[in-house]
Amino acid sequence: MEAAQRVAGAAATWASQRLMGEETYPDGDALIPEQFDERTVIFLVRPPDAPEFSEEELDRLQIEHLTHLRELKRRGVLLANGPLDDQTDVSYRGIGIYGVPLEEALALANDDPMVRAGRLAVKGARWLTAAGEVIIPREAT
Numbered sequence: 013m014e015a016a017q018r019v020a021g022a023a024a025t026w027a028s029q030r031l032m033g034e035e036t037y038p039d040g041d042a043l044i045p046e047q048f049d050e051r052t053v054i055f056l057v058r059p060p061d062a063p064e065f066s067e068e069e070l071d072r073l074q075i076e077h078l079t080h081l082r083e084l085k086r087r088g089v090l091l092a093n094g095p096l097d098d099q100t101d102v103s104y105r106g107i108g109i110y111g112v113p114l115e116e117a118l119a120l121a122n123d124d125p126m127v128r129a130g131r132l133a134v135k136g137a138r139w140l141t142a143a144g145e146v147i148i149p150r151e152a153t
Contacts (some may be wrong), residue, residue, distance in 0.1 A: 045142035051091065052117040055135040056106040056126070063130050076125035081108070084120055091150045105132060109148065114138055 065073065084090035093108035110117035118136050126132040 047143035048140040049143050049146065051139045052110040052112060052114050053137055053139045054108040054110060054117050054121045055104055056132045057135055058103045058105050059130065059133045065131065073126055073129055073131060080124050089120060091148045
């Protein structure tokens with residue numbers, strides 16, 4: 013069973029017991045969505061023991077990293093991505109939203125040249141949002 017179905021089922025059971033009837037947001041929407049969209053979020057994190065590289069090596073790795081991400085976008089598995097700024101934890105360097113299951117997204121992200129070189133590490137999770145709440149144009153193609 014997909015995570016969204018499990019969450020929706022558990023939410024519906026809980027909602028039917030506790031939140032049905034008058035319990036809604038001020039604009040009349042139900043507190044728990046009936047349907048969810050599922051995506052995978054991958055965080056690229058700088059490990060504390062990341063190896064040092066020369067500027068030349070970092071430039072080469074950055075080009076390979078960006079080429080890898082562009083190829084994932086062309087294949088349609090990476091929907092959106094980019095670097096992070098003003099983060100509360102500076103080890104978090106970038107984020108990617110994938111349209112594939114967690115295991116597949118982790119495998120793809122772990123194949124990134126920056127990750128293979130140890131400069132970045134990968135953390136991931138499934139992200140459930142109310143159906144239609146987050147629109148990513150790349151998904152429509």
